[in-house]
Amino acid sequence: xxxxxxxxxxxxxxxxxxxxxxxxxxxxxxxxxxxxxxxxxxxxxxxxxxxxxxxxxxxxxxxxxxxxxxxxxxxxxxxxxxxxxxxxxxxxxxxxxxxxxxxxxxxxxxxxxxxxxxxxxxxxxxxxxxxxxxxxxxxxxxxxxxxxxxxxxxxxxxxxxxxxxxxxxxxxxxxxxxxxxxxxxxxxxxxxxxxxxxxxxxxxxxxxxxxxxxxxxxxxxxxxxxxxxxxxxxxxxxxxxxxxxxxxxxxxxxxxxxxxxxxxxxxxxxxxxxxxxxxxxxxxxxxxxxxxxxxxxxxxxx
Numbered sequence: 001x002x003x004x005x006x007x008x009x010x011x012x013x014x015x016x017x018x019x020x021x022x023x024x025x026x027x028x029x030x031x032x033x034x035x036x037x038x039x040x041x042x043x044x045x046x047x048x049x050x051x052x053x054x055x056x057x058x059x060x061x062x063x064x065x066x067x068x069x070x071x072x073x074x075x076x077x078x079x080x081x082x083x084x085x086x087x088x089x090x091x092x093x094x095x096x097x098x099x100x101x102x103x104x105x106x107x108x109x110x111x112x113x114x115x116x117x118x119x120x121x122x123x124x125x126x127x128x129x130x131x132x133x134x135x136x137x138x139x140x141x142x143x144x145x146x147x148x149x150x151x152x153x154x155x156x157x158x159x160x161x162x163x164x165x166x167x168x169x170x171x172x173x174x175x176x177x178x179x180x181x182x183x184x185x186x187x188x189x190x191x192x193x194x195x196x197x198x199x200x201x202x203x204x205x206x207x208x209x210x211x212x213x214x215x216x217x218x219x220x221x222x223x224x225x226x227x228x229x230x231x232x233x234x235x236x237x238x239x240x241x242x243x244x245x246x247x248x249x250x251x252x253x254x255x256x257x258x259x260x261x262x263x264x265x266x267x268x269x270x271x272x273x274x275x276x277x278x279x280x281x282x283x284x285x286x287x288x289x290x291x292x293x294x295x296x297x298x299x300x301x302x
Contacts (some may be wrong), residue, residue, distance in 0.1 A: 041228055042183055049226050049238045050201070050209055053234035053279075057272040058093035062259065064268035070195070071246035071259050072105035078249055078270060079105070089270055091251040097270075111155055118143065118177065122152040122165050130163075130180060144180040148173075154195040154247070159210050159227045166192035172214050172225060184230035188223055190216035194247040199224070199256065199275055212274060213250070215258065219243030222258060224275060236273060244271075 025293040062080055069081040076087045080097075087097040110119040110131075120130050121138065128146040133139075150169035157164050163177040170192065173185040197213040210227040222244060224233040238244065241263035249257045 006192050008094055020293070045228065047229065047255065049231055050211065050233055051161060051278055052211070052224065052234050052275040053277075054222070054224070054234050055274045055276045056236075057255065057274055059211050059271055060089055060095055060097065062087050062089070062097055062268040062270055064261065065265035066259060066268050067260050068245065070105060070256075071249060073249055073251055074105075076251065078101070078259075080246065080259045080268075080270065083255065091255045091257050091270075091272060093272060108155065111158060113158060114175070120156050120163055120177070122148075122154070122156050122167075123202045124151050124153060126167065127153050128152070128156065128163075128165055128175070128180070129175070143178075144284060146175065146180050153193040157196045157198055157212070159198055159212065159298070162227065164196055164197055164227070166194075166214060168193065170216075172196065172212060172230065174212075174227065186225060186232070188214060188216050188231040193217055193280075197248040197250050197256075198227070199250050199254070200273075213248040213256065215240040217248055221246060222248050222256070223274070234275065238271075 021132075028180060038104050041105055063082050063084070067081040071080045073079070074088070077090055080087045080089070081102070082099075085099045085102050088099040088100055089095050110121045110152070112119045118130060118132050121127070122128050124203060126148040130143040130145070131140040132143045134141040148165075148167055148169070150167045152165055152167040154166060158177060159174070161177050162174050162183065164172060164174045166172045168191045169263060170187050170190055171185050172188060172192065172277035174183045175181060175193065176183060189291050192216070194215050199211040199213055201209055211233060212225040212230075213222060214225065214229050215222050218239075220243065221235050221237045223235050225231065238260060242252060242260055244258050245261045245268075251257050254274055256275070257270065258270050258271050258273070
């Protein structure tokens with residue numbers, strides 16, 4: 001005898017066949033793949049991404065030891081806190097640091113957009129907040145807010161229409177500045193409490209676009225990420241027993257300055273780098289890629 005289904009059971013069976021579980025739609029949820037990433041936030045890139053290498057321009061010896069406080073840029077000079085004051089130095093090989101009395105970098109709780117209509121900040125509690133200027137209230141009103149998975153100890157950076165920030169969850173994250181929609185997130189394998197920096201190819205006459213520079217807390221390297229999709233473009237590693245002790249600072253258009261300390265705390269220097277296109281195949285590199293100082297042959301004595 002054929003089995004007859006009631007109308008209610010028939011409707012339930014039809015819904016069960018039509019409704020697809022979220023896991024089937026989006027795939028398994030992992031730290032790098034979350035359902036809210038779908039559909040893809042970014043259109044497919046047209047043409048290849050940037051191809052760059054770190055070039056070491058030299059080092060400037062600093063009066064050590066470093067204090068551990070952050071370095072900053074003041075009037076085109078790099079200011080590095082050291083014991084006894086602040087060493088200020090021009091980002092040129094052979095420059096001599098000038099000692100000045102101790103001071104602090106300018107505090108900026110909010111990062112304001114170039115047009116002055118929006119502002120952004122991060123908090124140690126792990127919040128990323130955006131506000132927009134309100135004409136009616138003659139002040140600011142909340143635009144959006146993100147609760148990050150861990151503390152954020154450094155301010156965000158604006159990259160055109162994007163906002164990038166880094167936290168103690170080991171990640172650099174980039175969202176749309178207009179609505180906080182996540183575009184990409186990259187795990188760099190160590191906590192990130194130092195400020196990010198933006199290097200622009202326009203300042204160096206190139207066409208690579210904008211690059212996000214991050215110095216993880218282990219201080220072993222500085223990492224360049226493509227601001228478009230977070231792809232790792234280049235990594236500059238220090239020799240053993242040397243550690244970066246400041247964020248990357250972009251000065252003089254295309255130069256990157258980072259304070260470092262050596263095995264001995266009194267050994268300190270300002271490392272000068274630059275991002276350049278890779279040399280043509282077969283061209284010897286003038287500077288070792290691993291960040292070690294170039295080898296200078298000893299005189300033979302003959």
